[in-house]
Amino acid sequence: AQSVTQPDIHITVSEGASLELRCNYSYGATPYLFWYVQSPGQGLQLLLKYFSGDTLVQGIKGFEAEFKRSQSSFNLRKPSVHWSDAAEYFCAVGAGQAGTALIFGKGTTLSVSS
Amino acid sequence: DAGVTQSPTHLIKTRGQQVTLRCSPKSGHDTVSWYQQALGQGPQFIFQYYEEEERQRGNFPDRFSGHQFPNYSSELNVNALLLGDSALYLCASSSLLQGLGGVLTFGAGSRLTVL
Numbered sequence: 001a002q003s004v005t006q007p008d009i010h011i012t013v014s015e016g017a018s019l020e021l022r023c024n025y026s027y028g029a030t031p032y033l034f035w036y037v038q039s040p041g042q043g044l045q046l047l048l049k050y051f052s053g054d055t056l057v058q059g060i061k062g063f064e065a066e067f068k069r070s071q072s073s074f075n076l077r078k079p080s081v082h083w084s085d086a087a088e089y090f091c092a093v094g095a096g097q098a099g100t101a102l103i104f105g106k107g108t109t110l111s112v113s114s
Numbered sequence: 115d116a117g118v119t120q121s122p123t124h125l126i127k128t129r130g131q132q133v134t135l136r137c138s139p140k141s142g143h144d145t146v147s148w149y150q151q152a153l154g155q156g157p158q159f160i161f162q163y164y165e166e167e168e169r170q171r172g173n174f175p176d177r178f179s180g181h182q183f184p185n186y187s188s189e190l191n192v193n194a195l196l197l198g199d200s201a202l203y204l205c206a207s208s209s210l211l212q213g214l215g216g217v218l219t220f221g222a223g224s225r226l227t228v229l
Contacts, residue, residue: 004156036220043118043204043220044157090156096170100208101147102218104156 002027002095006105013081014113021076021108023091032094033074034102035065039087047089050074061085086112118221120205126227127195135190135224139207145169146188147218148180151202163188164210192226200228 005024013019025031032051036044048059055067065076074091088109092102119138127133139146145164149157159172163182182188186207192199202225206218 034217041222043222044206044218045220046217049217092156096159096162098210100145100210101159101162101170101172102149102157103159104149106154106156 002093002103004091004093004103004105006089006091006108008108009106010109010111012111012113015083016080019076019078019081019085019110021089021091021110023074023076023105024072025074025091025093026072027093027095031074032099033065033067034092034094035059035063035074035076036090036092036104037087038090038107044090047076081110081112083112083114086110118205118207118219120203120221120224122224123222124225124227126229128229129195129197131195131228132191132193133195133226135192135203135205135226137188137190137205137207137221139186139188139205140219143207143209143219144186145208145210146182146186147206147208148188148190149204149206150174151204151223153201157204160190195228197228200226202226 003026034049035047038044047063050067088107090104090107092104121136147162148160151157161171162169166182177193179191202223204223205221
């Protein structure tokens with residue numbers, strides 16, 4: 001069955017430090033992969049997506065993610081975290097017809113300390 | 115450019131009642147999907163509407179139904195509410211016509227509390 005696992009429930013990073021959020025997926029075909037961010041009281045915002053091609057994808061707000069087929073992973077990275085990055089982060093894989101029904105992981109809560 | 119708008123933002127119902135949630139998609143989008151997000155969980159896919167028809171459905175009972183109107187707006191209906199239906203209901207729009215069906219724009223959600 002298709003699934004997404006985000007192993008870290010909660011991560012705390014110092015402001016200015018680097019960040020890596022882990023995501024592993026289970027999907028039979030070439031996956032469509034996404035990272036979304038959710039701030040309190042707000043909907044989810046797309047950070048970046050991978051459909052095909054270059055396995056290192058750049059997103060908004062300085063985020064990037066690398067697709068590693070051999071490891072079934074799509075980890076999110078940022079070289080220098082800002083306090084405003086504190087939020088809930090969700091990894092998702094596109095399933096169903098044309099990959100348009102997303103399966104989300106349970107999310108990772110990011111806290112940023114000063 | 116208005117994004118996805120949902121109403122109401124909060125509502126409280128009692129067990130057994132029925133609820134209707136509404137969603138207006140982002141301008142230019144033709145597809146509406148609904149997700150349920152329980153507290154501390156990731157969103158779960160309920161169903162997707164395109165051209166006024168339900169195209170895909172997740173693992174949700176028939177108590178959950180929907181509709182899409184000619185202007186692409188959508189409603190989610192839940193009958194015979196259970197305590198476990200308490201959640202944030204997210205509407206997301208996208209453009210299948212542009213081949214970007216998986217690139218979703220989410221609304222802020224409707225928070226349903228069932229007592």
